[in-house]
Amino acid sequence: MTRLGYCDKSLSYYQRAKHLTDSLTLAEKAQLLGSLNKGAPRVGIPEYNWWSEALHGVSNVGDGSKFGKIVPAATSFPTPITTTSSFNESLWKAIGQAVSTEARAMNNLGVAGLTFWSPNINVVRDPRWGRTLETPGEDPYVAGRYAVNYVRGLQDVEGQETAQDPNTRPLKVSACCKHYAAYDLDKWTDKGNMLIDRFRFSANATEQDMVETFLRPFEMCVKDGDVSSVMCSYNNIWGIPTCADARLLRGTIRGDWNLHGYIVSDCDSIQTIVESQKFLDDTPYDGVAQVLKAGLDMDCQSYYQKYLESASLQGLVKESDMDSALINDFIVLMRLGWFDGQPAYDSLNAKDICSKEHLDLAADAARKGIVLLKNVNSALPLSTDKHKNIAIVGPHANATSVMIGNYAGVPCKLVSPFDGLKAYANVTYQMGCADVLCKNETFIFPAVRVARDADATIIAIGLDLDVESEGLDRLDLDLPGSQNMLVRQVAQASKGPVVLLILSAGGVNVTEFHNSNDIDAIVWAGYPGEQGGAAIADVLYGKHNPGGRLPVTWYPGDYVSQLPMTSMNLRPIDELDYPGRTYKFYNGSTIYQFGYGLSYTQFTYAVTSTQKGLSKKLQFNQHCVQLSYNHSAYIPPCHGARISDLACNQEDITIDVSVTNTGKVDGTETVILFSRPPQGLDDAPIKQVIGFQSVFVAAGATEVVTFKLISCNTLSIVTGSAYVALPAGQHTIVVGTGDNSIEFPFQVSIKK
Incomplete structure (x- = not known):
């Protein structure tokens, strides 16, 4: 081994990776480009499984990480949709740090790899999407910031x-941002009962929507998060499989964004391209040649291993393309210390897995992600004096594994809502439904009976992986089966306050219960992880004042009848009566808006900074961009400028927001900052998130939150021809959502 050049630590990682690659036979190269490979023993390379997952804790999906006698469990944090609801970047990073510590410890113990294909940062375009629980929600900027922080962690x-x-920066573990790109349909049946699935769907998104929405989180993940891997998705875009699209892979990820790492296929994607999508009627040999030349460095599964050697011998692909892919892969392994060791983490072992610190962080994340949606006459928090005997009913009343969602491993210690509430009261439990599908009404009456005598009743309802999951999109937004009947009957019979507790990822149609006088409070907990029950109890009894905000819009039930999942356009299509998608473009009514969430106290905002505008000057060889207006009281002589023509690397906007807690309870306020473009611009968003911070404010106190922003990023729009442009004119800065939001004008002038 000491005589092999790639073991010479005096050489750069690139030189070592090239030396190793040059030492391999063609057959060895092909074998090493598959995710589960047997290595190359001839030159001292052991077998390695690239596929591990760490979406919200070390997972046993992919078989790269294993649970058993050596490591029986790992901390299972809330699913990303719940964690995102905290709008807390430091929390997202802390979870990433905890997960990577446990991953390194498991690697030291020989039961995990070092390459983890997480996080999922696809934008939730449609509320029916089954994988919403895995994502950071519907806003591309929020998804991007989540990606940056979790990946950094x-x-x-x-x-x-x-x-x-x-490319020399050491890595604790390797992360992977997925699924690139425009992937947000799994398996859906349209009104004509035509089945559409992710393996054959062509996501025909406009270039405007690609730049503005579908690519933005990935660009942020690569540029700001410096992620070491990106996974391409199953779907096509305008008839071209993403894993075979050289423009998207070589051109954008590696060229425009300068990825320092490798590009991997979603699992069996190459086989899907050849056998299901039948792209260009390729043979398997043509297929592996196509994707390798497009820039795919690693095949999840074995198509490369089966066909790439022969494809090269047939002259379909150059061996040097294989070399480039292997060098990208090997450099990541070197940065991880797979060849040389990583002394900083050698001491991590079983004691660093399921530690009290990590379990406390999981509970804290769940508390911060819970969102209070309704609270009539301050029904919550419950009181240990007044509500000593409570009832909890419903299919999620004693939820355990449901709380950890998918891509989970074996949790350390599950705490159900039933168990969590026992710390505060005497608790009576009835299931109300046999399961989430709630097809058997015989369990409803026992639930009604216990509610009649309880000081307070919690009805725990919602969805689970039988309703929304990978490979399964929803057909409607309603609660399944007889859950609505359960809620109505229990609520009518209850003598004390009634709290509706919802476990779900996507929004559910609770319009009836939001308006009902029988329901005093509604709480959404997402899928809150293994400590979810304790966190729910802490919120219901006021030990924690909720500060979470919804990362997705909750639409009324008829939304799904207004447009098909297959329509990729974000903007409304008036001629088809399509109402648009996400808070940025949707023009209809909502149950709860993106960013909505209540507290047990009240907050007011005031803007204390004095900056009300800025000016940009174009140089001699730079030009104003022509923007389209549908109406406007004033159209500036220079409509705007392309971001590529402006100096955009400086923070040039400062906004100070004072947050005053006018209530009697300490609390954390989530301040979300939006910008609204000048009035009358065609196709511009209604508004868009430009920043967010969480701040703790004691009762009666005031805290100041400062936002330092780059105007090119925060005030720009994407034109219909896909230029990113800064419009001149009067923008509007909006602070917060709901009744306490405030706004003020912000003038941008652009001069030649």
Whole structure:
């Protein structure tokens, strides 16, 4: 081994990776480009499984990480949709750090790899999407910031977060942002009962929507998060499989964004391209050649291993393309210390898995992600004096594994809502429904009976992986089966306050219960992880004042009849009566808006900074961009400028927001900042998130939150021809959502 050049630590990672690649036979190269490979023993390379997952804790999906006698469990944090609801970037990073610590410990113990294909950062375009629970919600900027922080938590080695050459920067573990791109349909049946699935769906998104929405989180993940891997998705875009699209892979990820890492296929994607999508009627040999030349460095599964050697011998692909892919893969393994060791983490072992610190963080994340949606006459929080005997009923009353969602491992210690509430009261439990599908009404009456005598009743309802999951989109937004009947009958019979507790990822149609006088409070907990029950109890009894905000819009039930899942356009299509998608473009009514959430106290805002505008000057060889207006009281002589023509790397906007707690309870306020473009611009968003912060404010106190922003990022729009442009004119800055939101004008002038 000491005589092999790739073991010479005096050489750069690139030189070592090239030396190793050059030492391999063609057959060995093909074998090493598959995710589960047997290595190359001839030159000292052992077998390695690239496929591990860490969506919200180390998972046993992919078989790269294993649970058993050596490591029986790992901390299972809330699913990303719940964690995102905290709008707390430091929390997202802390979870990534905890997960990577447990992953490294498991690797030291020989039961995990170092390459984790997480997080999922696809934008939730449609509320029916089954994988909403895995994502950071519907806003591309929020999804991007989640990606940056979680990836930094997974990857960054303390003190070595940056490097002059990022390809030399050491990694704690390797993260992967997926699924690239425009992937947000799994398996859906339209009104004509035609089955459409992710393996054959062509996501025909406009270039405007690609730049503005579908690509933005990935760009942020690569550029700001410095992620070491990106996974391409199953779907086509305008008839071209994403894993075979050289423009998307070589052109954008590696060229425009300068990825420091490797590009991997979603599992069996190459086989799907050849056998299901029948792209260009390729043979398997043509298929592996196509994707390799497009820039795919790693095949999840074995198509490369079966066909790539022969494809090269047939002259369909150059061996040097295989070399480039392997060098990208090997450099990541070197940065991880797979060849040399990573002394900073050698001491991690079983004691660092399921530690009290990590379980406390899981509980804290669940508390911060819970969203209070309704609270009539301050029904919540419950009181240990007044509500000593409570009832909890419904299919999620004693939820355990439901709370950890999918892509989970074996949790350390599950705490159900029933168990969590026992710390505060005497609790009576009835299931109300046999399961979430709630097809048997015989369980409803026992639930009604216990509610009649309880000081307070919690009805725990919602969805689970039988309703929304990978490979399964919803057909409607309603609660399944007889859950509505359960809620009505229990609520009518209850003598004390009634709290509706919802476990779900996507929104559910609770219009009736939001308006009902029989329902005093509604709480959404998402899928809150293994400590979810304790967190729910802490919120219901006021130990924690909820500060979470919805990361997705909750639409009324008839939304699904207004447009098909297959329509990729974000903007309304008037001629088809399509109402648009996400809070940025949707023009209809909602149950709860994106960013909605209540507290047990009240907050007011005031803007204390004095900056009300800025000016940009174009140089001699730079030009104003022509924008389209549908109406406007004033159209500036220079409509705007392309971001590529402006100096955009400086923070040039400062906004100070004072947050005053006018109530009697300490609380955390989530301040979300939006911008609204000048009035009358065609196709511009209604508004868009430009920043967010969570701030703790004691009762009666005031805290100041400062936003330092780059105007090119925060005030720009994407034109119909897909230019990113900064419009001149009067923008509007909106602070907050709901009744306490405030707004003020912000003038942008652009001069030649």
